[in-house]
Amino acid sequence: MLGFWCCSFKAEEWCVRECGLVLSNHGYLTRLYAQKARHRWQAENMEEEAKKVYRNAAFNRIVYEYTFSNWYELGRQPANTKISSNKTVRRIRVRGGNVKWRALRLDTGNYSWGSEATTRKTRILDVVYNASNNELVRTQTLVKSAIVQVDAAPFKQWYLQHYGVDIGRKKKGAAAKKETAEEGDGAATEETKKSNHVLRKIEKRQAERKLDSHLEEQFSSGRLYACISSRPGQCGRADGYILEGKELEFYMKKLQKKKGKAAAA
Secondary structure, eight states: OHHHHTTSHHHHHHIIIIIOOOOTTTTSSOHHHHHHHHHHHHHHHHHHHHHHHHHHHHHHHHHHHHHTSOGGGGOOOOOOEEEOSSOEEEEEEOGGGOEEEEEEEEOEEEEEEGGGTEEEEEEEEEEEEOSSOHHHHHTTEEOTTOEEEEEOHHHHHHHHHHHSOOOSOOOOHHHHHHHHHHHHHHHHHHHHHSOHHHHHHHHHHHHTOOOOHHHHHHHHHTEEEEEEOSOHHHHSOOOEEEOOHHHHHHHHHHHHHHHHHHHHO
């Protein structure tokens, strides 16, 4: 009875799957039928098993990659470039054999004055505003789009040479008048040294000269607001441009608002 029942394919499959029986020596189930039954059962469940195996393999691969190998592909620490006279720039070898320059400490940069189409190298004095993170302002970190204060002296010198006007002079009382009179005499002696051609050029430039009132106030304080447009942690430089017009007004409002909150607190 048992032998007859085991002749059917389902019985063979049941014996192999549920009982794990291979009774070829006793004649109840031949080795061939047992093998066929096992193969059929494996084929039915192969898709589900393959999915499990694939999932486990993929997960193990991800864990392995993010824990044991290729640490350099997981990103690097930010440069956090600080303001310091001890200029420090590191050469970094990156993907593809390329080179980046990681600036760790900087205190100078090339800043352009857009309306006057001139650029001067000047000192970075202070970080005053950062739209993304106040912590970068507190730690005086130089990053792209940070608002900084730069030394106005190189631009004042250029303006005097180009237009013959010394901007940013503070006038106070009689002593200041005496100084200006003495300086006027000195300037007159200097002007006599200039050729007529140079004087004509300066007069022509002065006819077209325009200076924003906000910029004039900043020149008197000796500090200009500027925006960093380079990436110090990538190219090793902190270059940018002088803020003017609507952009300058926008950031001045932001800074005044920030000062008001600090005073209220």
